[in-house]
Amino acid sequence: MCAAQVPHLNQLQRTFEKQGLTVVGVTGESVEDTEPWIEQHKAEFAYGYSPGLLAFFGVTSLPYAVLVNSQGTIVWKGHPAALGEDWIKIAVRGSIQEPLYAWPPAAAAAKEALVRRRYAPALQAAKDLDPRYAKMIKRRMAHLVGSMERATKRKDYLLAKELALRVFRQCEGLPQQETARERLRELKASPEISRLIEAQLQLRNLVQRAERTRERAAAQKLLQEIKRLMLQHPKDVVGQHARREALVLEDLIKSMP
Amino acid sequence: MRIERALAALAPRLGALLGSLLLASPLAGQVAGMPMPRPNLEGLSQSKAETIGELEGRALLLEFFAHW
Numbered sequence: 001m002c003a004a005q006v007p008h009l010n011q012l013q014r015t016f017e018k019q020g021l022t023v024v025g026v027t028g029e030s031v032e033d034t035e036p037w038i039e040q041h042k043a044e045f046a047y048g049y050s051p052g053l054l055a056f057f058g059v060t061s062l063p064y065a066v067l068v069n070s071q072g073t074i075v076w077k078g079h080p081a082a083l084g085e086d087w088i089k090i091a092v093r094g095s096i097q098e099p100l101y102a103w104p105p106a107a108a109a110a111k112e113a114l115v116r117r118r119y120a121p122a123l124q125a126a127k128d129l130d131p132r133y134a135k136m137i138k139r140r141m142a143h144l145v146g147s148m149e150r151a152t153k154r155k156d157y158l159l160a161k162e163l164a165l166r167v168f169r170q171c172e173g174l175p176q177q178e179t180a181r182e183r184l185r186e187l188k189a190s191p192e193i194s195r196l197i198e199a200q201l202q203l204r205n206l207v208q209r210a211e212r213t214r215e216r217a218a219a220q221k222l223l224q225e226i227k228r229l230m231l232q233h234p235k236d237v238v239g240q241h242a243r244r245e246a247l248v249l250e251d252l253i254k255s256m257p
Numbered sequence: 258m259r260i261e262r263a264l265a266a267l268a269p270r271l272g273a274l275l276g277s278l279l280l281a282s283p284l285a286g287q288v289a290g291m292p293m294p295r296p297n298l299e300g301l302s303q304s305k306a307e308t309i310g311e312l313e314g315r316a317l318l319l320e321f322f323a324h325w
Binding site: 005009012016020021022023024025026027028029031033034035036037038043044045046047048049050052053054056057059062063064065066067068069070072073074080083088091092095096099100101102111114115117140162166204 | 291292293294295296297298299300301302303304305306307309310311312313314315316317318319320321322323324
């Protein structure tokens with residue numbers, strides 16, 4: 001983040017906080033360097049220290065932002081100035097109505113289970129609490145399952161599979177786990193779907209490599225591979241995604257020395 | 258002074274334009290669906306949450322920054 005981003009981020013925090021967004025600044029620098037800077041530029045949002053997270057995303061230039069939705073899925077990343085509010089509106093869907101940090105001590109067990117993303121013990125612990133806690137937990141589960149079903153319906157099978165795996169793990173012992181098991185069985189049974197998932201993984205790998213390269217020749221080679229996938233999949237989700245990624249990569253190549 | 262004001266007014270638009278053309282990497286379609294491991298943040302400050310875990314269930318905008 002450069003100082004110019006601070007007012008924009010403060011505004012996003014204020015505008016979307018009640019809808020379920022938290023802006024978190026992440027730095028790999030020291031407390032001594034960071035705290036005076038935060039104070040000087042009047043940053044109002046949360047911040048913390050994590051050199052490892054910068055490495056995880058392969059961040060090589062700043063500012064850089066990553067938007068994670070309420071289910072813990074990455075939905076956008078790039079220069080913060082290019083982040084439209086529509087993305088944020090999508091990301092906050094299904095957010096928990098009362099943030100966990102505001103839950104009372106009596107709800108500690110339910111909260112702890114939710115932090116671990118385990119819904120059965122969370123529901124069990126919520127039995128003796130005000131019914132609104134169980135309602136919030138059920139709503140989160142329903143949103144997760146709904147996302148899985150919507151991904152399946154629009155034939156985004158890689159996303160559907162990743163969400164089904166999460167439902168399976170997080171809803172252990174609940175009826176939703178059976179729904180996820182069934183969905184995973186269906187996805188695995190179809191050779192056509194397996195081929196599409198394989199192609200989606202291939203595309204993801206190409207894009208990740210493209211993001212990390214700073215050499216024009218290497219980026220052009222990756223672009224050709226993405227275009228090849230696009231041609232191989234003219235009518236499905238792989239082709240749609242490949243087309244979009246090719247356009248973005250073409251723009252990035254133009255800016256390379 | 259007038260030039261400074263004009264530049265200040267243009268800055269957000271220029272930023273967005275440059276961001277989308279040069280700096281942004283909105284490879285969102287491809288990134289979408291990738292689960293985000295819970296960030297291991299130390300010294301969470303200016304937050305109502307005591308730990309990053311207490312932000313479970315909320316959308317996060319992680320903003321990577323440096324002081325320079």
